[in-house]
Amino acid sequence: MLEIKNLHVSIEEKKIIKGLDLSINKGEVHALMGPNGSGKSTLSYVLSGKDKYEINDGTIDYNGKNLLELDVDERANEGLFLAFQYPMEIPGVQTSFFLKTAINSKRKYLGQSEMDALEFAKLMKSKAEELNISTEMLKRDLNVNYSGGEKKKQEILQMSMLSPKMAILDETDSGLDIDALRIVSEGVNKLRNSDNSFLVITHYQRLLNYIKPDFVHIIADGKIVKSGDYSLALELEEKGYEEISQTA
Amino acid sequence: MAATEQTIKQVNTLGNSDYKYGFSTDVDEIRPPKGLNEEIIKFISAQKDEPEWMLEWRLNAFKVFNKLPKPQWAKLNIPEIDYQDCYYYSIPKSLKDKPKSLDEIDPEILKTYEKLGIPLKEQKMLSGIAVDAVFDSVSVATTYKKQLSDLGIVFCSISEAVKTHPELVKKYLGSVIPVSDHSFAALNSAVFTDGSFIYIPEGVKCPVELSTYFRINAMNTGQFERTLIIADKDSYVSYLEGCTAPMRDENQLHAANVELVALDNAEIKYSTVQNWYPGDKEGKGGIYNFVTKRGACRGKNSKISWTQVETGSAITWKYPSCILQGDNSKGEFYSVAITNNMQQADTGTKMIHIGKNTSSKIISKGISAGKANNTYRGLVNILSKAKNARNFTQCDSLLIGNQCGAHTVPYIESSNSDSMVEHEATTSKINEDQLFYCQQRGLNSEDAVGLIVNGFCKEVLQHLPMEFAVEAQKLVAISLEGSVG
Ligand SMILES: Nc1ncnc2c1ncn2[C@@H]1O[C@H](COP(=O)(O)OP(=O)(O)OP(=O)(O)O)[C@@H](O)[C@H]1O
Ligand SMILES: [Mg+2]
Numbered sequence: 143m144l145e146i147k148n149l150h151v152s153i154e155e156k157k158i159i160k161g162l163d164l165s166i167n168k169g170e171v172h173a174l175m176g177p178n179g180s181g182k183s184t185l186s187y188v189l190s191g192k193d194k195y196e197i198n199d200g201t202i203d204y205n206g207k208n209l210l211e212l213d214v215d216e217r218a219n220e221g222l223f224l225a226f227q228y229p230m231e232i233p234g235v236q237t238s239f240f241l242k243t244a245i246n247s248k249r250k251y252l253g254q255s256e257m258d259a260l261e262f263a264k265l266m267k268s269k270a271e272e273l274n275i276s277t278e279m280l281k282r283d284l285n286v287n288y289s290g291g292e293k294k295k296q297e298i299l300q301m302s303m304l305s306p307k308m309a310i311l312d313e314t315d316s317g318l319d320i321d322a323l324r325i326v327s328e329g330v331n332k333l334r335n336s337d338n339s340f341l342v343i344t345h346y347q348r349l350l351n352y353i354k355p356d357f358v359h360i361i362a363d364g365k366i367v368k369s370g371d372y373s374l375a376l377e378l379e380e381k382g383y384e385e386i387s388q389t390a
Numbered sequence: 391m392a393a394t395e396q397t398i399k400q401v402n403t404l405g406n407s408d409y410k411y412g413f414s415t416d417v418d419e420i421r422p423p424k425g426l427n428e429e430i431i432k433f434i435s436a437q438k439d440e441p442e443w444m445l446e447w448r449l450n451a452f453k454v455f456n457k458l459p460k461p462q463w464a465k466l467n468i469p470e471i472d473y474q475d476c477y478y479y480s481i482p483k484s485l486k487d488k489p490k491s492l493d494e495i496d497p498e499i500l501k502t503y504e505k506l507g508i509p510l511k512e513q514k515m516l517s518g519i520a521v522d523a524v525f526d527s528v529s530v531a532t533t534y535k536k537q538l539s540d541l542g543i544v545f546c547s548i549s550e551a552v553k554t555h556p557e558l559v560k561k562y563l564g565s566v567i568p569v570s571d572h573s574f575a576a577l578n579s580a581v582f583t584d585g586s587f588i589y590i591p592e593g594v595k596c597p598v599e600l601s602t603y604f605r606i607n608a609m610n611t612g613q614f615e616r617t618l619i620i621a622d623k624d625s626y627v628s629y630l631e632g633c634t635a636p637m638r639d640e641n642q643l644h645a646a647n648v649e650l651v652a653l654d655n656a657e658i659k660y661s662t663v664q665n666w667y668p669g670d671k672e673g674k675g676g677i678y679n680f681v682t683k684r685g686a687c688r689g690k691n692s693k694i695s696w697t698q699v700e701t702g703s704a705i706t707w708k709y710p711s712c713i714l715q716g717d718n719s720k721g722e723f724y725s726v727a728i729t730n731n732m733q734q735a736d737t738g739t740k741m742i743h744i745g746k747n748t749s750s751k752i753i754s755k756g757i758s759a760g761k762a763n764n765t766y767r768g769l770v771n772i773l774s775k776a777k778n779a780r781n782f783t784q785c786d787s788l789l790i791g792n793q794c795g796a797h798t799v800p801y802i803e804s805s806n807s808d809s810m811v812e813h814e815a816t817t818s819k820i821n822e823d824q825l826f827y828c829q830q831r832g833l834n835s836e837d838a839v840g841l842i843v844n845g846f847c848k849e850v851l852q853h854l855p856m857e858f859a860v861e862a863q864k865l866v867a868i869s870l871e872g873s874v875g
Contacts, residue, residue: 190830214829215838223830230827234845240831243841247832283845300831 149200160364169336176361219251221307225297232284290317315349327352347379451579458573544589551587566649578647582616590625601630615646621656628659646681654689666702676704683710687719695722697853701869711740714748721750724850729762738768743776752783758794759873765797772804779809787817840867
């Protein structure tokens with residue numbers, strides 16, 4: 143699915159990712175943990191193609207394609223999805239309209255006809271219900287005056303409607319209350335299958351109790367310093383980054 | 391087919407690049423020689439079989455025009471206009487003897503309107519909208535005439551009204567925009583060719599949207615639109631105009647005068663979707679759109695509301711205004727002005743508060759891309775008798791790229807201490823993070839810009855008649871194509 147080799151990234155001359163390797167296969171869930179400022183969000187932006195980042199070295203292969211050559215929207219329509227750490231507000235654009243536009247952009251890219259209005263309404267309703275999002279909410283402008291947790295849920299709604307192949311969740315758990323955390327995790331688990339993959343960025347082992355990862359990686363200063371299975375998250379919770387990085 | 395569907399279909403056929411209405415129609419035209427002089431004015435008047443008083447009115451206006459100084463173009467860069475190098479009248483030969491029915495109209499002309507999405511034939515007419523179609527200097531056809539006249543509503547071309555309703559025309563023509571107002575007002579009064587005339591009788595709420603579709607076809611021809619709308623006591627009308635022109639390398643002039651009069655408790659809603667040819671990317675060609683639009687709220691509790699979506703023209707110069715004479719009268723101005731490439735727009739409004747408890751609201755959204763310049767120029771003038779007058783103004787500008795400009799020039803003059811004036815203005819660049827977010831959801835960069843700009847304009851677009859809101863949204867997106875790269 144995704145194969146990152148020796149990735150070096152800088153922004154405004156500042157080196158942020160310094161030789162990162164990561165390989166994610168179909169059907170796998172990987173967790174990425176690491177201290178503030180270690181480069182987790184930067185990695186998610188580079189994968190989704192945000193500009194201003196300079197790729198100094200390395201390669202990224204995505205399903206046999208050179209990911210770095212694709213535009214942001216091409217990557218998205220090829221099934222790469224980023225649930226943002228800080229979702230954007232778009233004033234004047236109704237959430238439901240945004241969802242419809244996104245879905246139809248993808249269908250257009252894939253050479254399919256637009257989703258019919260009724261089918262769309264049904265899909266949105268059922269997905270929103272699963273995530274406990276009210277229909278009132280979907281009539282409001284996208285993310286405008288949404289609470290922090292509501293924005294995160296909105297990201298997951300978008301994800302489940304677009305059913306991506308490779309989803310990156312950047313601290314989706316931060317800001318969610320206990321119930322919402324469970325609901326969102328169930329949403330993610332429902333989407334999991336043998337064909338798609340997830341990269342879950344988080345600071346808290348609690349999320350990983352709900353979304354069981356196949357692998358856990360620890361990133362520090364732009365490099366993966368340790369990889370393991372779920373037990374690594376538990377160990378990290380106990381010892382903290384400092385000690386873990388030293389034993390690496 | 392419902393008008394909305396019709397509109398959507400029409401817009402979908404527009405393809406997705408450059409100006410979609412750029413084709414021209416091959417018809418024989420009757421055209422006097424180029425140039426502006428008394429002979430031409432007499433020619434126009436004679437072509438229209440006008441009564442003597444109308445010709446005199448025109449000739450007088452021409453004298454005034456010759457005495458008036460040319461307008462000072464504040465924020466616009468306009469080449470000297472050579473009035474002698476322009477045709478003032480051009481009509482398809484086939485329309486010379488006014489066709490009595492659509493069957494007598496040149497099929498080429500009917501096809502033109504169909505291509506523009508404005509079918510004129512009875513069986514295909516847009517539902518809920520009566521249309522007056524103006525081709526160069528003459529009105530081609532007006533739909534739904536019978537249904538409207540049953541209600542006593544007069545909806546016809548101004549040329550026709552001069553003959554059929556001279557008393558109304560004499561009373562109101564030039565009563566809102568005096569001939570001597572400025573040089574373009576005088577020029578238009580001297581050589582105006584066609585436009586719409588509407589009279590809504592007392593107590594009648596017009597059940598359909600009335601609409602005029604202006605089309606400039608002939609080369610080197612100025613179009614001098616003249617529209618007059620009168621809403622008698624307790625009446626209501628919603629009117630919409632649309633405009634397109636072929637792509638031509640030379641500039642063409644559209645100088646319109648539009649006058650609205652609302653009597654006691656009457657309401658006029660006037661919407662414009664202006665999409666004249668804007669010129670090419672280097673700024674060659676395009677329409678000079680110099681328009682004087684003014685509404686008089688003469689009666690108490692009357693209301694005039696202007697909504698405009700200005701996406702076309704090389705240069706746009708217009709300030710739809712309200713004169714709030716009647717006590718408790720209301721004026722509103724909702725505007726979206728988009729300039730891309732080399733386009734220039736200087737637009738805004740004037741709200742003149744004269745009566746007591748008058749109120750006005752101004753919402754202006756200016757969007758600039760490419761190397762374009764966009765200016766909001768507004769005046770709120772509260773006279774001493776306008777006790778308790780209220781104004782709220784909000785001007786937001788959005789910049790796409792860093793070679794374009796946005797300017798806000800609000801003037802406020804208040805001679806009444808009871809009045810309250812609020813003004814808010816913002817200027818921002820299109821947010822890169824918002825664009826990235828949309829693209830991450832699969833929208834290409836142009837769709838992303840279109841979506842964000844439509845969101846930015848929503849407060850204005852929602853005031854358009856529903857049937858046209860969809861078209862306007864698409865137009866907003868289309869006119870910004872190529873603005874991000
Ligand atoms: N535009 C920028 N200019 C300069 N430095 C930047 C820029 N963007 C990010 N950085 C720096 O890059 C480093 C990595 O940031 P990043 O957002 O990837 O961290 P993170 O691992 O996601 O942290 P957190 O856990 O706090 O979300 C930080 O030191 C940050 O300050
Ligand atoms: Mg982060």
